[in-house]
Amino acid sequence: MKHTLRQVFRSGKFVFGFCIFAAILLVVTIYPLIIPDSPLAIIGQGTFFPPGIYVNVYDSLSSPPYTLNLDEAAAKRIASRLNEEDRTAIQEWLVAAGLPEAEIDPADTRKLLDQWLNNYDPKKNIPGMTNARRNYFIRLNNSLQGLLSTEGAIIAVRNPETASLEEKSAVNQSDYVNINQVANVRLLPLGTDNFGRDVLTELVKATAVSLQIGMVAGLIATLIGLTFGLLAGYVGGLVDDFITFLTNLFIVIPTFVLLILISFSIGQEQRGAFVIATVIGLTAWPWTARAVRSQVISLRNRDHVNLSKLSGHSLFHIILTDILPYIASYVVMALILQISSGILTEAGLSIIGLGPKTTEVPTLGLMMNWAMIYQAQILGKWWAYLPVLVTIALITFSMNLMNTGLDQVFNPALRE
Amino acid sequence: MKGYRKYFLNKLGWYGVTLVCAFILNFILPRLMPGDPVSAIVSRLAQGMTNTAGVQAIYQQYAELFGTNRPMLEQFFLYIRNVAQGDFGFSFSQYPRTVADVIRSSILWTVALQFPAIIVGWLIGNTLGALAAYLKGGFDKLLMPVSIFISNFPAFGMAVILMVIFGVNLKWFPTSGGYGFDLIPSFTWDFIWSVIVHYQLPFWSIVLIAIGGQAIGMRSMSIYELNADYVKYARFMGIKDRKIVGYVFRNAMLPQITGLALSIGTMVGGALVAEIIFSYPGLGSTILTAVLGQDYPLISATTLIITMMVLSANFLIEILYGFIDPRIKATQSD
Numbered sequence: 084m085k086h087t088l089r090q091v092f093r094s095g096k097f098v099f100g101f102c103i104f105a106a107i108l109l110v111v112t113i114y115p116l117i118i119p120d121s122p123l124a125i126i127g128q129g130t131f132f133p134p135g136i137y138v139n140v141y142d143s144l145s146s147p148p149y150t151l152n153l154d155e156a157a158a159k160r161i162a163s164r165l166n167e168e169d170r171t172a173i174q175e176w177l178v179a180a181g182l183p184e185a186e187i188d189p190a191d192t193r194k195l196l197d198q199w200l201n202n203y204d205p206k207k208n209i210p211g212m213t214n215a216r217r218n219y220f221i222r223l224n225n226s227l228q229g230l231l232s233t234e235g236a237i238i239a240v241r242n243p244e245t246a247s248l249e250e251k252s253a254v255n256q257s258d259y260v261n262i263n264q265v266a267n268v269r270l271l272p273l274g275t276d277n278f279g280r281d282v283l284t285e286l287v288k289a290t291a292v293s294l295q296i297g298m299v300a301g302l303i304a305t306l307i308g309l310t311f312g313l314l315a316g317y318v319g320g321l322v323d324d325f326i327t328f329l330t331n332l333f334i335v336i337p338t339f340v341l342l343i344l345i346s347f348s349i350g351q352e353q354r355g356a357f358v359i360a361t362v363i364g365l366t367a368w369p370w371t372a373r374a375v376r377s378q379v380i381s382l383r384n385r386d387h388v389n390l391s392k393l394s395g396h397s398l399f400h401i402i403l404t405d406i407l408p409y410i411a412s413y414v415v416m417a418l419i420l421q422i423s424s425g426i427l428t429e430a431g432l433s434i435i436g437l438g439p440k441t442t443e444v445p446t447l448g449l450m451m452n453w454a455m456i457y458q459a460q461i462l463g464k465w466w467a468y469l470p471v472l473v474t475i476a477l478i479t480f481s482m483n484l485m486n487t488g489l490d491q492v493f494n495p496a497l498r499e
Numbered sequence: 500m501k502g503y504r505k506y507f508l509n510k511l512g513w514y515g516v517t518l519v520c521a522f523i524l525n526f527i528l529p530r531l532m533p534g535d536p537v538s539a540i541v542s543r544l545a546q547g548m549t550n551t552a553g554v555q556a557i558y559q560q561y562a563e564l565f566g567t568n569r570p571m572l573e574q575f576f577l578y579i580r581n582v583a584q585g586d587f588g589f590s591f592s593q594y595p596r597t598v599a600d601v602i603r604s605s606i607l608w609t610v611a612l613q614f615p616a617i618i619v620g621w622l623i624g625n626t627l628g629a630l631a632a633y634l635k636g637g638f639d640k641l642l643m644p645v646s647i648f649i650s651n652f653p654a655f656g657m658a659v660i661l662m663v664i665f666g667v668n669l670k671w672f673p674t675s676g677g678y679g680f681d682l683i684p685s686f687t688w689d690f691i692w693s694v695i696v697h698y699q700l701p702f703w704s705i706v707l708i709a710i711g712g713q714a715i716g717m718r719s720m721s722i723y724e725l726n727a728d729y730v731k732y733a734r735f736m737g738i739k740d741r742k743i744v745g746y747v748f749r750n751a752m753l754p755q756i757t758g759l760a761l762s763i764g765t766m767v768g769g770a771l772v773a774e775i776i777f778s779y780p781g782l783g784s785t786i787l788t789a790v791l792g793q794d795y796p797l798i799s800a801t802t803l804i805i806t807m808m809v810l811s812a813n814f815l816i817e818i819l820y821g822f823i824d825p826r827i828k829a830t831q832s833d
Binding site: 343344461 | 513514516517520521524525528529647648650651652653654655656659660662663667674675761764765767768769771772775776783786787790791795798799802805806809810813
């Protein structure tokens with residue numbers, strides 16, 4: 084056993100896959116200890132907040148201000164407020180007003196703004212321009228003028244008696260707060276999803292649940308497949324015929340169809356994560372059964388098995404001590420593949436809306452489903468679906484690497 | 500020829516039995532659940548539909564059509580009779596369309612998308628796998644990790660990635676639908692071009708997924724064959740490399756054909772999900788609308804159709820295999 088393990092861990096592929104998988108497991112276990120938030124708690128009002136650090140505006144007003152004189156501050160401020168559409172509009176106006184097109188660069192904020200301030204004249208009549216468009220330019224000009232002012236903003240509170248606004252303090256353009264001194268700062272490394280939930284917290288929980296689903300499904304499938312394979316291979320005869328028939332039947336009938344029918348019949352209310360895992364396990368066994376059967380058949384007439392038979396050992400005993408140890412490595416590999424395909428199956432099922440019910444726990448498939456329903460991919464909200472995809476790919480990839488590594492260790496024909 | 504006929508009849512019988520079993524499962528699985536399906540459906544319908552007259556009509560029609568108050572066996576024969584006549588009843592979610600009508604409008608899209616995609620993916624995958632085994636070195640080192648990664652990537656993931664890159668960011672192809680939403684299906688160039696453009700992303704996402712798995716399988720088969728004794732013997736005989744490679748790949752191909760037959764069900768499952776991602780108007784999207792609309796007759800009929808399609812594809816492949824593999828003829832004529 085010790086020797087086998089050492090051999091396994093000498094395989095580069097296995098070790099690499101194992102490291103990825105162990106890292107995922109580690110994150111999944113440790114993260115909830117550090118951040119014990121509920122994964123389905125809705126914290127954001129609105130959909131798809133982009134990733135970043137969220138600083139409470141109210142609290143930052145009462146934090147002590149620091150004055151920093153930074154040269155680029157004003158330019159950056161204006162650049163961030165001028166969006167792409169406004170820039171092209173400015174360019175369009177300037178060109179229409181007769182400026183040479185080569186001199187205008189919409190990306191150079193400072194130069195563009197200078198040109199705008201020097202040339203813009205609201206009274207100037209540009210042929211072919213609609214009134215609405217002209218008003219748009221007037222509004223744009225006003226907002227630019229506001230941006231360019233060097234005065235700060237005044238914070239006022241409403242006096243409860245007179246209902247008038249009273250100046251409380253002023254914020255200068257060069258005021259800064261130290262983020263460590265603001266009482267409420269929330270880091271959302273992956274933003275929020277369509278319901279306003281923290282994607283990272285949700286993702287960690289979903290990964291844990293999906294791994295559990297894969298584990299349960301894989302164990303069930305392997306257990307059934309192993310039992311059937313052993314019986315068919317070792318007992319033979321009518322049992323073999325029957326099991327082989329059943330196996331071939333369920334290999335040919337698309338598993339996906341069975342899953343759809345079963346999950347739909349179970350109904351939304353009854354579909355917990357573990358019900359889905361069980362259903363996936365119950366439909367995934369034929370491959371394992373078929374493979375185990377052929378392995379057992381090649382073992383059945385070995386000398387040590389015959390010897391055991393002659394010694395009068397029971398069927399159970401022979402299978403347990405004379406056959407199982409020889410196919411153990413194979414079964415482990417099959418289990419790994421079953422777990423990874425279980426995770427994929429759950430995700431596929433969830434996308435068509437037949438996954439676990441949505442109110443209890445997130446799964447990777449459900450997160451994907453939500454992102455797809457709210458069209459995160461079309462709206463460019465990558466943080467809602469990409470981390471999920473990467474996680475799924477990492478899990479299945481690491482498991483397949485482990486499987487390939489094991490294969491090379493236990494199957495001498497494949498060694499390089 | 501006698502051997503082939505025996506093989507053919509054998510396979511035909513086996514697939515006939517499988518079809519019957521699939522048919523029974525399709526009938527029994529939804530009915531295994533507690534409560535009768537009609538009342539369950541009506542309670543679901545009450546939440547979603549506003550057209551009460553429609554609900555009532557469907558309820559009547561459905562209860563009559565499937566005779567849920569009659570014994571199970573009689574229901575089963577009723578079901579067979581209805582299916583044989585292509586009568587799957589009304590669709591709940593798209594009333595007053597019939598299920599047959601809904602399926603008729605989507606099945607062609609699915610067949611036209613998945614059949615070529617799986618074949619193309621299989622061909623490219625096998626070629627790449629064979630090349631990797633033969634060339635070894637850098638090509639192999641590059642292709643293998645990529646193939647392993649791709650084949651482990653979920654089908655919907657590939658669809659989403661392709662859509663984001665080529666549809667949303669580069670805007671080369673449209674992101675959803677089977678043709679432009681401003682067009683009416685007709686035989687005009689506009690429409691055909693629109694169909695071709697919409698076809699690309701779903702097609703290639705299915706192809707890519709198929710490539711990965713097939714390349715890995717073909718590579719290990721080819722390596723196994725390249726190390727076989729007959730190859731060494733042929734080399735000693737001085738037979739040209741090209742000729743040997745031809746033999747090797749013909750032999751390595753055979754298990755790949757069976758492999759295609761066995762994995763076609765899984766591939767179709769993945770491709771259906773890819774269809775959903777692209778809102779392609781095929782059976783995948785039909786399943787989605789059926790699930791969302793709790794449309795029981797539509798789901799039942801769609802799954803039956805998909806099963807039949809997969810089974811017939813399998814049957815065709817096995818028949819083809821019988822002609823290609825000389826061993827089949829040898830064993831059957833004994």
